[in-house]
Amino acid sequence: MAFDKMELRDIEVWDGNFAAAQALRQCQIDVVAAYPITPSTPIVEGYAKFLADGYVEGEFVMVESEHAAMSGCIGAAAAGGRVATATSSQGFALMVETLYQASGMRLPIVLNVVNRALAAPLNVNGDHSDMYLGRDSGWIQLDAYNPQEAYDLNFIAFKVAEDHDVRLPCMVHQDGFMTSHTAQGVKTLTDDQGYGFVGEFQPMNDMLDLDHPVTHGVQTEEDWHFEHKARQHRDLMLNVTPKIQAAFDAFEKLSGRKYNMVEKYEMEDADVAVVCMGTSVETAREVALEMRKEGIKAGVVGIRVYRPFPFMEIADALKNVKAIGALDRSSPNGAAGMLFNELAGALFNTDTKALLSGYVYGLGGRDLTKAHLRDLYKELQSNVDAGKVTTQLQQFIGVRGPKLAFL
Amino acid sequence: MLEIRWHSRAGQGAVTGAKGLADVVSTTGKQVQAFAFYGSAKRGAAMTAYNRVDDQPIMNHEKFMRPDFVFVIDPALVYTTDVTINDKENTVYIITTHLSTEELVASQPKLAGKNVYTVDCIKIAQETIGRAIPNTPMLGAFMKISKMYDIEFFKENMKRILGKLPQKIIDANMLAIQRAYDEVK
Known part of the structure; x- marks a missing residue:
């Protein structure tokens, strides 16, 4: 790994946003395509700073909207990289069309959603309207109750999403301001522990594997659409839960912190x-x-x-x-x-x-x-x-x- | 549980101050929480920030608070907002002002009979840091009144927290903290 490691104290006082940004750094995300929005902005800002300071080997793609942000993530994930971004509220709403593309194309993107109200009337504060809006999108959704969990669940999200029996995108939710801007003690993993937990990214059907050409984002009409959707639902119903449980168990072994469905x-x-x-x-x-x-x-x-x-x-x-x-x-x-x-x-x-x-x-x-x-x-x-x-x-x-x- | 409410204007550093305090307290093994009320407020708008400190993990996420300490880091907020809201009988006030405590209480009758200390954090910040950023001096005053930590221990930790700033600014902040510690009454 050709990047600098960061020395962290055992307990850092971080808000939920910075905790998530640190987790993204430790997971060594290849591509973040982002269009910042309150209250999730510091997550992608944090990743960008870590990248600029040489703590991550990756790429930050600036785009013109959240729709483009998720589209960029989809492209990068299909190409075969570890991909993440963050959003909230109106940005999440604008992403919705592409959320279904990401899950239907079985791309293991991690999206940090800092939960915020939906307009009108415009409001930047936290409620669960955006989280609820995503619930039929075919993504895995994990919910954090405090900054520690916003940190921990990011590692678990990559571990589950990228598993070849899963290959589904995963959202990590935290409450806007009440978690995202509230500083509390966060028990850290070392860079080696964090990266070791998620492991090297294992591509599957990646477009940059030129020896094995694949097509992503195809059209299927009445002949195959239902089978694809049924397969996706089946995997969510049968494959995902045991993988989440396994990730929870492995994470408990690593950190001592126990999570349950x-x-x-x-x-x-x-x-x-x-x-x-x-x-x-x-x-x-x-x-x-x-x-x-x-x-x-x-x-x-x-x-x-x-x-x-x-x-x-x-x-x-x-x-x-x-x-x-x-x-x-x-x-x-x-x-x-x-x-x-x-x-x-x-x-x-x-x-x-x-x-x-x-x-x-x-x-x-x-x-x-x-x-x-x-x-x-x-x-x-x-x-x-x-x-x-x-x-x-x-x-x-x-x-x-x-x-x-x-x- | 120790609870603190900061009254500030956006841009004066209450959030940074609250997070800095939480960071120092966390190094002593206590549990901390630091947060603020945000809106789409612009610089200069009145705002509040909060600290909670406890020996147990802090699970309470309600924004409602009956504070043990109230910090006011902008002198005008004593008159334009109700800094006494939801206080307790023994709430301690540390207020930035150029007035003496007696003059301040006389000018704002709501503070009559309350446990009020004053210090001019704005002037101290201007004379040491060179800008009206009254957050770190307020913490110096708090160390004096609360006797929470030895001031040298506190300053050492604040040096670490301010670590990314130029040395000149860090030194100025240390002076500001010490002056507020010495001058609060």
Whole structure:
């Protein structure tokens, strides 16, 4: 490797963006094609600086839009390189067309998505609207709750995406500002450990292998399109989960940090559980511990792997609880929330008779306070006590004005 | 859990100050968190930044805070924003001003009866660093009032954190930190 190594302290105080940029450096990305957008900008900026300073052997491609950024990534990945970029919000929305190209062409690109609200009205702060927009795009989606995880999950993303039994692109999500611009202690890997974990890039059907010519980006009509899509879905449903588990296990061996498809906290004897994603998982963990001191057996379930959705694991995690609050940080715009729907689907054919209610919160970066979560747990407990959902099935929390509830 | 709220203007270095403090504290084995409220704010707009310090991993990501310390690094913010919002009975204020503590409290009655210390971080920064960047002097004042760390230990760590700056600027920052440490009252 013809680049300089960087000495890191065992614990560095990094925000989520810088943690992700350092992971990209340590994974030695060949090509980053990027069009920076708040709040993800420092990730690609960081990579560019590492490149300019001789810490990476690679190429930074400046492009004219996010659509072009992902297109550049697709070209570079098809050519046979290790490829990554980052985006948020409107940039992510503009990328959507090419996201389906990347997954359909089975290119193992890693996209750091720093979750941010979608306009209108314009807003630079964190919610999960962009993350939800990507959920049918055929990518693997991993979710970080803090800067440490934004760092760690990048290594895991490359390990899984580039596996020849997978060959699917992977998003690593973190909450805009709440993770991306929040500095916390991050336990580092050495450059050798980090690169050793992901290993040398192993090309597959690369266009620069001139001895084995291949075609990428073909047209298939009614004759073959369905088979390609079915194969992609099959691989997501069957191949990806064991590879993620293997990567989690290998990463635990390397770092001591353990990840799971579904993260369970205080769930062994929980009566009431909150299911959520991002930084909210950690705040809810703290509140759950406080509720237990008040006699409410509270637990938290965090979604770590959002796609492929851990259908069986989530049903198992919730099998003994009496009431569940599904927290969606994205406006469902005319439906129940995504998590409400996914949980309902996962639990419907089981013996679980838990009372399920949905909550929409935190749009445009609106604070989810511990007070909100305390009220929420008490409400779930009162549902348990009454033996039925005592409220409407969908409620908004933290929004000003008269209480909003539907269904 | 120790919680700090910074009142600043965008561009005065509150975020850098909060992250620098977090970095120093982290070297002593404690858990840290440093963040800020952002919008599409431009330089000069009032903003707040935050620190949390604890012996346990910090899981709380709410932006709401009842601070133990309030740092005000721009003198006008005492009048144009409510620096006392969500405070506690024992919240300690360290405020940048050219006024004495008595004059400051007289000019802003909301501070009456509160635990207020003053130091002129703007003047100190101008006279040492040559620019009105009041973040590092505020940390010097904080070391004096909180007795969190020995000032020499703190300065050594700040030298490392400022490491990429020219030596002249680092030296000026060390002077600024020491002066604020000596002058806060």
